[in-house]
Amino acid sequence: MPRITEEAKQERRERILAGARRCFARYGYEGATVVRLEQETGLSRGAIFNWFGSKDDLFVELAARDNERLSRIWIDEGLDATFRALLDEDPDWLGVYLSVAHRLRTDPAFRERWQQRAQAPQALLQQIVERMRREQAAGALRDDLEPEAIGRFLGVVFDGVVIQRAAGFDPGLDVVRALVRDALAPRASERARAEALTP
């Protein structure tokens, strides 16, 4: 019964990832030892590393899922919903990202794997760009900047929210969202131009 086998495989994979996520959040990246990964997943090291070659692979896969999930929220529901999703995230888990930042800069192999897998897939990024282009065409988003540039700004703001939540500070998200909205609103001159074009 290959179909059930496939489901069972999938179920095991999910169980490993969920356990690893808890383990990273609870003990930090360095503290997530093989023994603790076994405890949190309820599976042997052989079973875990049969699916994921290393602790790095586990983390990169979890980060990839986060990025995909947040990208889909952005595509389907927009920026505000993405901010809210970030606020719902477990601060312990967000802290794990901070602890790998140094390695992202200094370990070329890890960085390579991150860029190939953890960053949102090109197809999703393309959909985010398309959403922004639609918003620009509708006059809801400034159109004097490329969506990619706007996306980089938002990446900085998202990262700032992550660090503040990981450190237990309240980022004052209402103000952050309001100011981001203003930063991205069509410029006055664009508005004047749009009005001039209205018959």
Place this chain on the structure above:
Amino acid sequence: MPRITEEAKQERRERILAGARRCFARYGYEGATVVRLEQETGLSRGAIFNWFGSKDDLFVELAARDNERLSRIWIDEGLDATFRALLDEDPDWLGVYLSVAHRLRTDPAFRERWQQRAQAPQALLQQIVERMRREQAAGALRDDLEPEAIGRFLGVVFDGVVIQRAAGFDPGLDVVRALVRDALAPRASERARAEALTP
């Protein structure tokens, strides 16, 4: 000659702090062992911990200096200069901040010490607020938000720049600065009001 003694004391204190900063940046917070602190400062543990009670004290003092320095740049030269100063910072050193974020949230004693010492002194924060109020009065900064709220937004953006630099990504600072400027520019309605008041 008490004056020379005081200078010598001060010189030793600075030497310890400079060595500790290099040590943290080089080995990370956890990796900055007592032996490595001795190597980097060229002083014995007795001499080091005579001045600073613990590794935490050393780090908190270094963070306090960063905050004071950046606050003074903001007060004297404004926001753009503050962004530039952040860009000049050693990514290895910035990464140390990320590694203490978790403890800031979960270790009440460390958080308390941080809030009392590492955050910019009230007098400097007050000068930043005053600078923003002057900019608001001059029509260079939106005045529909309190300076404290604007400061929190900027804190998020600064932190986002820190994380990206620690991870070795280019935050695209030109765009970030331009969008922050737009977020903080007086609103169109304020401009209209200001113009209406002009005789």
